[in-house]
Amino acid sequence: MSDIDVEPVEAIDEAAVPAGVDAPEYVLYGGKGGVGKTTMAAATALASARDDTATLVVSTDPAHSLSDTLETDIPAEPARIREDIPLYAAEIDPDDALEEGPFAGEGENPLGGMLGGAMGDGPPGGGPMGGGSADTPADGDAGMVDPLGGSMPGADEAAAVRLLLEYMDDARFERVVVDTAPTGHTLRLLELPEVMDSMLGRVLTFRERLSGMMDNLTGMFGDDEDDPGMDVEDVRVLRERVERLRDVLQDRARTDFRVVLVPEELSVRESERLLDRLASFGVPVGTVVVNRVMQDLTDVADVEADWFVTPDLDDCEFCQRRWAVQRDALKRSQEIFRGHEVRRVPLFADEVRGERLLRVVAACLGG
Numbered sequence: 001m002s003d004i005d006v007e008p009v010e011a012i013d014e015a016a017v018p019a020g021v022d023a024p025e026y027v028l029y030g031g032k033g034g035v036g037k038t039t040m041a042a043a044t045a046l047a048s049a050r051d052d053t054a055t056l057v058v059s060t061d062p063a064h065s066l067s068d069t070l071e072t073d074i075p076a077e078p079a080r081i082r083e084d085i086p087l088y089a090a091e092i093d094p095d096d097a098l099e100e101g102p103f104a105g106e107g108e109n110p111l112g113g114m115l116g117g118a119m120g121d122g123p124p125g126g127g128p129m130g131g132g133s134a135d136t137p138a139d140g141d142a143g144m145v146d147p148l149g150g151s152m153p154g155a156d157e158a159a160a161v162r163l164l165l166e167y168m169d170d171a172r173f174e175r176v177v178v179d180t181a182p183t184g185h186t187l188r189l190l191e192l193p194e195v196m197d198s199m200l201g202r203v204l205t206f207r208e209r210l211s212g213m214m215d216n217l218t219g220m221f222g223d224d225e226d227d228p229g230m231d232v233e234d235v236r237v238l239r240e241r242v243e244r245l246r247d248v249l250q251d252r253a254r255t256d257f258r259v260v261l262v263p264e265e266l267s268v269r270e271s272e273r274l275l276d277r278l279a280s281f282g283v284p285v286g287t288v289v290v291n292r293v294m295q296d297l298t299d300v301a302d303v304e305a306d307w308f309v310t311p312d313l314d315d316c317e318f319c320q321r322r323w324a325v326q327r328d329a330l331k332r333s334q335e336i337f338r339g340h341e342v343r344r345v346p347l348f349a350d351e352v353r354g355e356r357l358l359r360v361v362a363a364c365l366g367g
Contacts, residue, residue, distance in 0.1 A: 020051025021175075021366065024254050026168075028178045029289075031260040032270045036291040036345070037061070039352050039361060040260055041179035042069045046355065047362035048175050049087035056088040056167060059179040064091045066179060071354050078167070088173065165241055168248060252284040260289045261333070263326035268333050275336070288337045289365065290330065292347040294323045300344040301363040309349035 021027075021044055029037040029044075038059065045057035056078055059066040066089060067074045072081050078090040167176055249255050257278055261271040271288070278285055293300070297308040311319040333342075345364045352361060 020053065021048045021362070023048070023175065024252075024256050025174070026176050026178070026248065026255040028180055028255070028257045029260055030180045030257060030274060032267055033061075033063075035260045035262050035267060036289075036352075037260045038065045038069050038179045039358070040258065040289055040291070040345075040365065041177050042066060043358040043361035043365060045087060045089070045175075045177040046070075046085075046358050047366070048177065049082065049085040052086065053174045054086040054088070054172060055175045055177060056090070056173040057177045057179065058089070059091045061179060066091050069353050069358070078172075165245055168245075250282040250284070252286070255284065256286040257283050258287040258289055259285055260291055262292050263290055263329040263333070265325075265329050265332070268329050268336065271333075272336050285340060287341045287343060287365075288333075289343050289345060290333065291345045293330070293344045294319065294326055295344065295346050297346050297360070297364075300346055301360070301366075303360055303363050308346075311347065 023044065027041075027044055029041045031037055038061070041057055041059070045055045048055040057066065058078070059074075064074075070081065070089065072089075074081060074089045074091045076090060076092060078088050081087055081089045167173055249257075259271050259274055259278075261267040275285055294311045294313070296310045297303055311323070313319050313323055343365050345361055348357065350357060352358065
């Protein structure tokens with residue numbers, strides 16, 4: 001087999017790549033792992049910031065690649081990563097999130113650490129409303145356990161929710177682009193408002209019953225100024241915050257959940273299930289992105305493509321067979337994704353990383 005010479009991209013026509021994006025305040029990219037969500041999020045955020053829109057791009061996927069894609073070190077806390085354009089970024093480390101920083105429980109009620117401490121501290125020494133004890137079993141794969149029944153999401157989902165709550169009104173950012181975890185994690189994140197709403201109802205009931213019991217005990221043994229319970233008003237505040245997040249995710253004018261897939265049967269089926277689940281939560285999906293399509297760049301974007309290496313569909317049997325697989329998947333996806341904006345991003349010979357190729361991806365996403 002002879003070597004294939006691939007010339008690097010030397011220049012991109014500035015007039016052909018978008019400065020700015022047609023998108024609401026919050027853009028979430030979701031889909032199966034490995035389909036290119038990080039690439040799409042980075043390209044969208046870069047184009048958004050080039051229009052002088054202060055943009056935060058966040059990765060909540062435990063397997064981070066945002067730093068590699070943008071070719072710069074990205075911290076765990078949002079920070080500006082470009083001087084020339086208002087582009088901010090953060091990569092959340094789920095392991096650190098459990099031990100320190102704004103997502104840590106640090107011996108408090110797990111909800112307090114996960115959503116900003118709104119529920120306050122639990123009673124000392126663990127117990128049903130506290131932070132647990134040395135005898136509490138630890139299982140990193142099972143997520144945090146809700147002592148009132150059921151299970152809490154893992155650190156990556158908790159971190160994502162916390163960030164959305166914390167930054168939805170942050171004056172620094174005009175747009176937030178989220179590179180979500182793979183599909184299963186994303187759905188658990190979206191279920192959190194409903195889970196929290198149900199659980200907080202039980203917390204309130206438990207707290208009120210506990211309060212009545214404590215009133216009787218203090219009447220018998222004297223007043224105790226150190227109430228070990230959590231403040232009911234704090235619980236109500238947290239409930240309102242979670243409901244507000246749900247409202248934002250369901251608001252088409254403010255949020256666009258974009259599904260990313262590759263043109264293969266399994267990926268299309270996975271995306272179909274994701275669309276159905278998102279619809280059941282009332283979360284709008286405005287755009288479907290089909291990545292790594294074996295088409296010429298000029299077929300999907302108005303970009304000069306002298307440097308673009310197109311798969312040889314005339315003489316390469318492997319390319320022909322892969323294109324046949326993709327055509328079948330694309331045909332199926334047309335029916336499934338009818339009613340959505342469908343964007344195609346071609347298969348690049350080069351690894352998509354760095355500003356120049358991300359600008360080309362942004363041109364494909366911009367239609």
